[in-house]
Amino acid sequence: MKHILTLAAALFIAASSVIYAQTQRMVLLEHFTQASCGPCATYNPGVQAILAANPDKVAYVKYQTSWPGYDPMNLHNPQDVAARVSFYGGSFGVPYSVIDGNVFAGHPNGWNTTTINNRYAVSSPFDLQVQHWLSPAQDSIHVLLIAKATAPVSGNLTIMVAVIEKLIQFTVAPGTNLEKNFYHVMKKLLPGPIGTALPSSMTAGDYVIYQGSWKLANVYNINQLGVVAWVQDRSSREIHQAANSDTLDIVPPYTTDLAMRRSGGVGTSWCQDVLKPWVTIRNQGSLPVTTAEIRYSLNGGPVQSHTWTGNLGFLEQANIELPQSSITLDVQNHLKLYLHSVNGQPDLYARNDTLVRSFYAASQVGAQVTFILMTDNKPQETTWDIKDDQGNIVYSGGPYSQSGALIQQTFTFTEEGCYTFTLRDAGGDGICCGNGYGVYQLLNNNAGVIGEGDNFGAEAIHAWTIGGSSGIDTWQALQNLEVYPNPVSDVMHLAYYLTRPQDVKVGIMDMSGRTVKEYAYPSTQAGSQQLSLPVHEFAPGLYLLQVRAGDYLQTRKLHITD
Ligand SMILES: [Ca+2]
Ligand SMILES: [Ca+2]
Numbered sequence: 001m002k003h004i005l006t007l008a009a010a011l012f013i014a015a016s017s018v019i020y021a022q023t024q025r026m027v028l029l030e031h032f033t034q035a036s037c038g039p040c041a042t043y044n045p046g047v048q049a050i051l052a053a054n055p056d057k058v059a060y061v062k063y064q065t066s067w068p069g070y071d072p073m074n075l076h077n078p079q080d081v082a083a084r085v086s087f088y089g090g091s092f093g094v095p096y097s098v099i100d101g102n103v104f105a106g107h108p109n110g111w112n113t114t115t116i117n118n119r120y121a122v123s124s125p126f127d128l129q130v131q132h133w134l135s136p137a138q139d140s141i142h143v144l145l146i147a148k149a150t151a152p153v154s155g156n157l158t159i160m161v162a163v164i165e166k167l168i169q170f171t172v173a174p175g176t177n178l179e180k181n182f183y184h185v186m187k188k189l190l191p192g193p194i195g196t197a198l199p200s201s202m203t204a205g206d207y208v209i210y211q212g213s214w215k216l217a218n219v220y221n222i223n224q225l226g227v228v229a230w231v232q233d234r235s236s237r238e239i240h241q242a243a244n245s246d247t248l249d250i251v252p253p254y255t256t257d258l259a260m261r262r263s264g265g266v267g268t269s270w271c272q273d274v275l276k277p278w279v280t281i282r283n284q285g286s287l288p289v290t291t292a293e294i295r296y297s298l299n300g301g302p303v304q305s306h307t308w309t310g311n312l313g314f315l316e317q318a319n320i321e322l323p324q325s326s327i328t329l330d331v332q333n334h335l336k337l338y339l340h341s342v343n344g345q346p347d348l349y350a351r352n353d354t355l356v357r358s359f360y361a362a363s364q365v366g367a368q369v370t371f372i373l374m375t376d377n378k379p380q381e382t383t384w385d386i387k388d389d390q391g392n393i394v395y396s397g398g399p400y401s402q403s404g405a406l407i408q409q410t411f412t413f414t415e416e417g418c419y420t421f422t423l424r425d426a427g428g429d430g431i432c433c434g435n436g437y438g439v440y441q442l443l444n445n446n447a448g449v450i451g452e453g454d455n456f457g458a459e460a461i462h463a464w465t466i467g468g469s470s471g472i473d474t475w476q477a478l479q480n481l482e483v484y485p486n487p488v489s490d491v492m493h494l495a496y497y498l499t500r501p502q503d504v505k506v507g508i509m510d511m512s513g514r515t516v517k518e519y520a521y522p523s524t525q526a527g528s529q530q531l532s533l534p535v536h537e538f539a540p541g542l543y544l545l546q547v548r549a550g551d552y553l554q555t556r557k558l559h560i561t562d
Contacts, residue, residue: 023150025124027116028230028242029060031108032085032096035175035182036069040095043108047097048183050113057120059228059242060184061162065094072174073185076218080186083193088237101237125151126241129250130161132227140215143190143227143245144315147198148207148253153240155233157198159210161190166224184228188214191434198231206351207253209284209315252314257285258292258342259352261317262428266335267461268451271362271418272389276324279337279355280458281308282317285348293340294320298327305340329361362418362463366446369464371421372555373407374431374544375400376438381426386411389418399426403436406557413466420463421451428458437511437542443553454511477502478549487559494531494547501526502549506533508558509544516543524549535560 031047033040051060063081064073074081088098088105097108103119104111127148134141147159168182189195190212198208219225227245232238258281265277277296283289289312297303308320322337339353347353375382379400386395395411413419421442425431431438432454441452442462451462481496494506504521519533538560545558 023124023127023241025120025122026056026128026242026244027058027100027103027119028228028239029058029116030084030088030098031060031062032065032092032094032098033062034065034068034094034177035071035073035173035179036177037065037094037175038177039093041177041179043095044179047095047108050116051183054113054116058116059230059244061164061186061228062182062184063186064182067094070175073168073182077186077188080189080193083189084186087193087234100242101232101239103238123151124241125149125153126231128229128231128241128243130227130229130243130245131247131250132163132225132245133247134222134225135213138216138222140213141225141227142213143211143229144250145210145229146207146250146253147210147231147241148205149202150204152201152203154201155238156235157200157202157240158195158232158234159198159208159229160195160232161210161212161227161229162186163188163190163214164226164228165220166226168220168224184226187219187225188217190214194234195232205253205349207349211315252284252286254285254348255287256289256342256345256347257349257352258282258289258312258339258347259284260294260337260339260355261352262457263335263337263355263357264459264461265322266357266359267420267422267463269360269362269463270329270333270420270461271463271465272420273326273328274324275327275335277322277335277337277357279320279322280317281312281320281339283312283314284352285342286314287343288313289342291344292320292342294322294337295340296322296335296337298325298335299330299333300336331361333359333361335359362465363447364467365444365450365464367413367466368410368445369413369419369421369450370408370410370441370443370445370553371397372441372443372553373400374437374439374555374557375403375405375407376431377403377436378427378431379403379405379438382423382431382438383426384421384423387420387422388415389420394419404557406555408555416466418463418465420461423456423460425456425458430454430456430460432511439511439544441555478504478547478554481547481554481556483545483556483558486556487561488535489561490534490536492533492535492545492558494529494533494545496529496547496549496554498524498526498529498549504529505546505548506531507546507548508535508538509546511542511544 063084064071066074095108098105127150129146131144164184170180173180230242231240261282262280292308295303295305306322335357337355383398385393439454442450444450479497484493504524506519507515508517509515540562543558545556547554
């Protein structure tokens with residue numbers, strides 16, 4: 001009997017994997033062309049005839065290149081076109097066709113309907129659904145996409161989303177090749193030209209939801225807007241699946257699937273004897289969710305349970321404040337939060353049901369804590385506070401109004417105890433990198449970096465304890481720091497004043513917080529100081545310049561140009 005069951009199970013698994021492996025592929029043609037390219041006008045009609053004859057087999061995107069002549073459609077988004085040109089090798093003549101990334105690349109006379117049919121016959125490991133709609137004011141396009149693996153797949157996987165205009169018709173040819181009709185012209189890649197990373201390994205049933213939008217710009221006819229999306233391995237360039245968008249609603253992969261999206265209430269370090277976690281849940285299933293039981297435990301200890309009630313439709317989410325509980329901290333701690341049931345039933349997709357937060361018991365630091373913040377382009381979302389162990393706010397700041405501003409404040413703590421710093425982002429997307437490049441650091445005169453980051457979501461928390469040390473020198477050793485010119489392309493000049501002899505260090509950090517260069521000037525004399533440092537070895541971009549004199553630190557944003 002056991003053998004029969006095993007055989008039946010094996011047959012079932014084999015049958016399932018056969019079904020999984022047979023997802024129908026849609027082939028993607030990426031075609032590079034231009035309105036002033038003579039050969040493009042010769043070959044494009046033949047390409048278009050094949051595409052028009054195979055609408056269910058091949059999706060397509062056209063990139064209007066910056067060469068050989070004039071093309072107004074390129075000028076509407078030269079960056080995204082250039083990124084795609086570069087991705088496919090950077091130097092080729094137009095017209096140029098790329099089929100499924102690495103299946104064919106070359107002149108369009110090198111492929112035909114058979115090329116499409118042969119690729120179409122290869123099954124895909126993804127099911128891809130794409131939906132788009134215009135905002136009520138018709139000034140933005142919204143995209144919802146679900147990429148579900150139907151077979152095991154791994155690699156440098158990326159979801160690419162292109163907003164297109166299906167047909168742009170000119171009454172007078174815009175370029176010199178006399179073409180007047182342009183099909184599936186790429187308007188914008190979302191969220192940008194490198195797309196959105198997927199997990200590097202997915203098994204059948206794993207899926208990812210992408211939501212994005214684009215504020216329309218330079219659109220010829222909004223009735224022609226559409227979206228083409230594809231899943232591509234950025235290393236091999238192979239495209240695993242492509243899809244045209246539909247205005248019909250997307251079908252969620254599961255009926256009952258709640259996702260634990262985010263959690264908070266505790267940071268990278270903690271020193272209070274209570275914890276009050278929160279979680280954000282999102283309904284990703286097709287059935288409404290009315291109850292959810294969340295369980296959580298610290299360091300594998302007693303499990304606590306909380307039942308939420310409400311009503312969530314597809315993709316609606318809720319924040320749940322879990323009851324405060326007393327805790328005993330280890331040096332290293334793990335808070336595990338997981339979904340136990342949804343609508344009284346088991347959740348059908350468990351891979352998004354558990355969140356684990358790891359954090360340390362806060363260390364004892366010196367009395368002086370410096371907060372450095374460079375705001376992003378949405379400074380109005382940024383607020384912060386520092387609380388003592390009674391929950392009293394002792395310092396707070398924000399929201400801010402100036403983008404790219406550098407805020408630096410130093411606090412001296414004279415009372416012993418546990419302090420908790422919380423940085424909040426009202427947009428829930430941190431201060432990097434979707435809306436400019438912000439960054440923050442929390443530094444201590446003894447312990448160095450207490451916390452730092454940029455892409456922290458809704459909240460970043462760091463804690464420390466003050467042990468009542470005294471005699472901390474709060475006199476600012478470094479004053480009047482000036483950096484010029486800024487932006488700088490060749491040589492950067494620094495001027496500053498030292499109030500006493502100090503070891504001085506100048507560090508240049510990239511926006512991920514990595515120190516890319518450090519200069520040391522031991523035993524620098526008191527008084528006015530000047531330095532000239534070459535910057536031409538650095539790639540153009542934004543950097544942070546930090547000048548440290550003993551324990552005192554000043555930071556400036558540095559813009560290096562070509
Ligand atoms: Ca789930
Ligand atoms: Ca933000």
